[in-house]
Amino acid sequence: DxxxxxxxxxxxxxxxxxxLPCSHATISGNEYIYWYRQVPLxxxxxxxxxxxxxxxxxxxxxxxxxDRKSSTLILTHVSLRDAAVYHCTLQGGSAKLIxxxxxxxxxxx
Amino acid sequence: ExxxxxxxxxxxxxxxxxxxxxxxxxxxxxxMYWYRQDTGHGLRLIHYSYGAGNLQIGDVPDGxxxxxxxxxxxxxxxxxxxxxxxxxxxxxxxxxxxGGYEQYFGPGTRLTVL
Numbered sequence: 001d002x003x004x005x006x007x008x009x010x011x012x013x014x015x016x017x018x019x020l021p022c023s024h025a026t027i028s029g030n031e032y033i034y035w036y037r038q039v040p041l042x043x044x045x046x047x048x049x050x051x052x053x054x055x056x057x058x059x060x061x062x063x064x065x066x067d068r069k070s071s072t073l074i075l076t077h078v079s080l081r082d083a084a085v086y087h088c089t090l091q092g093g094s095a096k097l098i099x100x101x102x103x104x105x106x107x108x109x
Numbered sequence: 110e111x112x113x114x115x116x117x118x119x120x121x122x123x124x125x126x127x128x129x130x131x132x133x134x135x136x137x138x139x140x141m142y143w144y145r146q147d148t149g150h151g152l153r154l155i156h157y158s159y160g161a162g163n164l165q166i167g168d169v170p171d172g173x174x175x176x177x178x179x180x181x182x183x184x185x186x187x188x189x190x191x192x193x194x195x196x197x198x199x200x201x202x203x204x205x206x207x208g209g210y211e212q213y214f215g216p217g218t219r220l221t222v223l
Contacts, residue, residue: 043214
């Protein structure tokens with residue numbers, strides 16, 4: 001059973017900022033929050049991760065709630081290349097990384 | 110840049126057939142993983158390994174064997190393939206399995222069992 005909950009799909013337009021939510025109500029203290037994205041015919045690609053503090057890199061900004069029970073991946077100025085399935089997952093002491101179905105992000109021009 | 114390659118990219122076999130999926134990583138990572146991806150189930154971990162000769166059982170191991178021959182090479186074996194094993198298979202590698210170490214995925218192998 002997936003330990004994270006995400007909406008099935010979201011839509012956006014080029015140039016917009018997109019907020020992709022993820023709920024992880026049963027997260028353990030040693031679990032990191034990871035985001036991967038996947039386009040058709042390719043494997044998942046790492047986007048970002050965090051433990052407690054918000055993080056940012058060239059790909060996205062990750063906002064983590066103070067109680068760590070939810071997080072939001074923020075993509076700014078999205079382009080058509082950002083269209084993908086975005087997976088939110090938890091990784092801690094076990095190697096059993098659990099992926100759910102993810103959120104399919106559609107970007108229109 | 111991290112690199113994980115898989116072969117073959119596509120494979121069709123018949124029920125009862127013998128299939129080997131190959132994965133090679135050039136990241137010098139200790140950990141390697143085999144996942145399957147099916148609509149409605151996301152990615153599920155089959156087996157993983159933390160070094161040559163080591164094998165750990167994942168969440169859906171039934172019907173699969175795996176072998177890690179070197180740090181670079183990890184193989185997934187289906188000795189009596191069944192239609193339920195028709196799926197998209199991904200290999201991944203990472204420095205470690207605990208938090209703080211992202212996984213790098215290969216391009217996938219699409220397996221069809223008729």
